Amino acid sequence: MVSADPLAARALALDVLMRVEGLGSHADATLADALASARLAVRDRALASRLVYGTLAWQGRLDWQLARLADRDCASFDPRIRMTLRLGLYQITLLDRVPPHAAVATSVDLAKRAVPAASRLVNAVLRRAARERGSLPLPDPAADPLEHLAVAFSHPRWLVERWRRRFGDDVRDLLAANNEAAPTILRARPGERDALVSRLTAAGIACEPGRFAPDAVRVQAADPHALPGWSDGAFSVQEEASQLVAWLLDPRPGMRVLDACAAPGGKSAHAAERMRDEGTIVAGDRRRRGAATIAWNAARLGLRAIRPLVMDARTADATLARGSFDRILVDAPCSGLGTLRAHPEIRWRRTPEDLSRLATTQRRILDAVTPLLRPGGAIVYSTCTLTDEENAGVVDRWLAAHPTLRRERADEIVPPTARTLVDDDGALRTLPHRHGLDGFFAVRARRA
Ligand SMILES: C[S@@+](CC[C@H](N)C(=O)[O-])C[C@H]1O[C@@H](n2cnc3c(N)ncnc32)[C@H](O)[C@@H]1O
Structure with a gap:
């Protein structure tokens, strides 16, 4: 039995956040590693997780308010002190379960360990935040509505601008949903x-x-x-929207399937299970470690149909036989902006330039794997993002370039419980604010 320790959960969260920021690592994997080697009570594990995800999600708003509370630019703080302040302000303003005085005291203790000389500053800034927490400022919505949304809901301005054009008034609901804890x-x-x-x-x-x-x-x-x-x-x-992709692929026992971007192997495993492990799934990924993870996952589930392969899907047609697959899945590398609940840090890393670069890769992969499909076979393109460049934009150009492909309506293939998730164009399209799911997009086409 491990006893509860108010500082231990926060110290672990701070270390994870520093690694995520400093090394550019994924929050979920970094947190899982840290928790695996920590002796924390169940309650403290849950608190540490909430602190990591919440601080990352709300970072934009926290920094904006910290700059005003401290009367200086956040970039001027020592990085560990800046993170300690974010963590403290997150607890004071956005986390009901922590009394403000406890958030201040534990943050000061963390600062004393890291940069003792800065602990008075942390104390002063967070005490002021605790006093004023009901009236902390946000950008004036009348003066700059976009800036208000970006700061109040803690998303980069370029993304809010794009999503406001795309989703209109629903953008507030989408931004709010992105800040909720992932189920x-x-x-x-x-x-x-x-x-x-x-x-x-x-x-x-x-x-x-x-x-x-x-x-x-x-x-x-x-x-x-x-x-x-x-x-x-x-x-x-596996998240629920992600599970629907293998339903749309609809692989049958005995089939030969290509999963062109397969690591860590979630959809390959699902496809193999749906095939009763009869047939072959070539599970390709560009990363050698990715292929190893696919193999590990398949072994855990006792699935023999999965054959991991290190390959670059952009040149798959150079090594795999044309017309040799009954089903092909391109679960493409994408911006991941539909998964901000589970991966809050992504929003601070992506740039508008990433979207066109990713769309080029996605089109190249589709062009390379399409000839591998046998006549009558079906191909699914899926992403976990909400940007038109990577979704409809890629699909429209791909289908125009391959006239043997016929688009199929997803509602005629997915289980009845998922039919409401299919849009007017027949694409599976899930939205965090409308369906409580990750934002996925998937289209299926059949080769004539
Ligand atoms: C969205 S993830 C796939 C998730 C996987 N389908 C699952 O369900 O577990 C995209 C994958 O594409 C891989 N990838 C990126 N570029 C690639 C390329 N050119 N060829 C093959 N795989 C690539 C990445 O390494 C990453 O593992």
């Missing part, structure tokens, strides 16, 4: 969802079936890898 979603083995719900419930774990994907289970758990069933392969961890 934990499991994918049971096909047809075994109710058995998994019973098993988890019997172990005292709150859970319920998902709304859209037939094998999905929503669960209240900070660490799904510690749940009963993980070690014996009863479930995988």
